Amino acid sequence: MADFTFAETDIHILGEGMSACDYVDQRINAFSLTACKDAFLMTDLDDVLNKHLCWLSNLPRVVPFYAVKCNNSPPILKILESVGAGFDCGSQGEIEQVLSLGVTPSKIIYAHPCKQESHIKYAEAHGVQMMTFDSEEELFKISRCHESAKLVLRLAVDDSKALVKLSVKYGAKLASSRQLLQTAQNLDLEVIGVSFHVGSGCTDSNAYRQAISDARCVFNIAEELGFQMTLLDIGGGFPGKNDFKLSFSEIAADINKSLEEFFPLACGVSVIAEPGRYYVTTAVTLVANVIAKKVILEELPPLSGDQLTVASRTFRTDGKIANKTMMYYLNDGVYGSLGILLHDLAQSSVLPYPHRKAKPDEPVYPCVIWGPTCDSVDVLVKNALLPEQQVGDWLLIDNMGAYTHCTSSAFNGFKKTPIYYVMSRDTQLRIQLPSPHILNDDVILISTE
Known part of the structure; x- marks a missing residue:
């Protein structure tokens, strides 16, 4: 049998009581201490x-x-x-x-x-x-x-x-x-x-x-x-x-x-x-950063209910929609992990949601969400409602495990989004992976060396 190493990246073993969502929070918090805010994919094994x-x-x-x-x-x-x-x-x-x-x-x-x-x-x-x-x-x-x-x-x-x-x-x-x-x-x-x-x-x-x-x-x-x-x-x-x-x-x-x-x-x-998609769709979350923002103040026709993404049902906490439109630019898009929007009819839409929690009375704004390349085809969501985001904020997209990273490219010089893998100790023992090296109380890293 061939020797196996995780060549793409490391696997993080979750500490007792820690979830995959906690791992995302931990990585975002770590990024806040540095200038690096690259997008990443989190895979829950x-x-x-x-x-x-x-x-x-x-x-x-x-x-x-x-x-x-x-x-x-x-x-x-x-x-x-x-x-x-x-x-x-x-x-x-x-x-x-x-x-x-x-x-x-x-x-x-x-x-x-x-x-x-x-x-x-x-x-x-x-x-x-x-x-x-x-x-x-x-x-x-x-x-x-x-x-x-x-x-x-x-x-x-x-x-x-x-x-x-x-x-x-x-x-x-x-x-x-x-x-x-x-x-x-x-x-x-x-x-x-x-x-x-x-x-x-x-x-x-x-x-x-x-x-x-x-x-x-x-x-x-x-x-x-x-x-x-x-x-x-x-x-x-x-x-x-x-x-x-x-x-x-x-x-x-x-x-x-x-x-x-x-x-x-x-x-x-x-x-x-x-x-295929049965096994992996729900296992992966894309975590992308808002790298640019544009506020459109001119009068725009109102959006009808059928034009709004499911995000509107999540964030319309008080029924109030502000009268300006936001354009957000993320560091992953349809030439990267989100190629599904161009070629996968089984998942032709995505639902980005903010990492930070919205305040109860926070207004929501119509928004368009773009990918990072210079191509205008690189649009992720054309009509959504979200609380106002700032450059440096994070948006998450679930159900990103099928036909995403494996179809991505380096078009326009943007690198493929890295993947981080997490699993519980129970899963590690069940599949008999190598012994881990403890990094801290919350995360254990399995070395690829």
């Missing part, structure tokens, strides 16, 4: 572990293969590896990273239906056998590059109830499955199962039932052709936020019923899934 325990409770038959693309932070991957999760990788780079953590190749599915040949050869050379396909051309490539692959046919399923649709790009139609299986048979390739993805941010659990039913049809065709298929991959689409319109427990209950109907335990089929 306890939250990741708790999501896994929730998964085991709700979907005990389904083994999670975490979607690395969602958030590839090494501490998150290591925690999931330590509790027995597998990994959904979509490239040679992701396979390399996961293998470097000591993950065995059998715990990886190369879940990209359209792969580069050199990446397939890399998988073959490093013992990664499970991989998806959705076309005859992909079968020909795999036949040339990885004859011993264990293949999973990716089906296109109904994703009309999802916020992010995937079947338009990947997946084979159910009607074409027989021809694809016959082609695999002619090439002497082993097909072990079926996968699908109902789309990210699925809002109707019936989508899983229909997709599982479709998969059963493919299993039946495969049996007619002589294949011995043993794997069902139900993909992703599980909600990451706690306030999503469809809860994880509701989805899990319908999945369990559908599995019992179409793939009862006695049939011997193993079931995996590819959750």
Whole structure:
């Protein structure tokens, strides 16, 4: 097994009675003593572990293969590896990273239906056998590059109830499955199962039932052709936020019923899934600093209720809105951690809130919140209501764990926002991390040296 170090940053072990929010307060207070007020991301690793325990409770038959693309932070991957999760990788780079953590190749599915040949050869050379396909051309490539692959046919399923649709790009139609299986048979390739993805941010659990039913049809065709298929991959689409319109427990209950109907335990089929945002969305908070401010005094048309962000419901303490507009500029934006606002339909808005507590009678002001780059596209919130902020104040944004830091860039010369990781002593003991070095009574640092 490869030696593991947390190369990105350190992990802070929280002292007794200390929370992740307390850690944010502590770091902000430390910044107040210096000139440094850089933005940072705080990742609560306890939250990741708790999501896994929730998964085991709700979907005990389904083994999670975490979607690395969602958030590839090494501490998150290591925690999931330590509790027995597998990994959904979509490239040679992701396979390399996961293998470097000591993950065995059998715990990886190369879940990209359209792969580069050199990446397939890399998988073959490093013992990664499970991989998806959705076309005859992909079968020909795999036949040339990885004859011993264990293949999973990716089906296109109904994703009309999802916020992010995937079947338009990947997946084979159910009607074409027989021809694809016959082609695999002619090439002497082993097909072990079926996968699908109902789309990210699925809002109707019936989508899983229909997709599982479709998969059963493919299993039946495969049996007619002589294949011995043993794997069902139900993909992703599980909600990451706690306030999503469809809860994880509701989805899990319908999945369990559908599995019992179409793939009862006695049939011997193993079931995996590819959750991503489910595990990490709520684990991360962005802490950004107000680096500039502009007050707009000219008369502006009043904002209607549907134009205001949820922030208005948080800070309109006395129903009074002042007659000026604020423009705030933060040191993170859409070219950094907040790229989700441009490319992730499942999280197309964010809710910044002040770190400092508002006074009961403090007025709120319409405001626009910008990122730091020179591009006018770099806007985070166009219409919000907040108490007046000053340069040097901090704004926080929750639910920042999915498709954020991993998609950020250094555009305009702004560095990627650093990540700090926290966990409780109980979590540290559970996943058997290295012995810590005590820094003070509240925070313990695990050295990366």
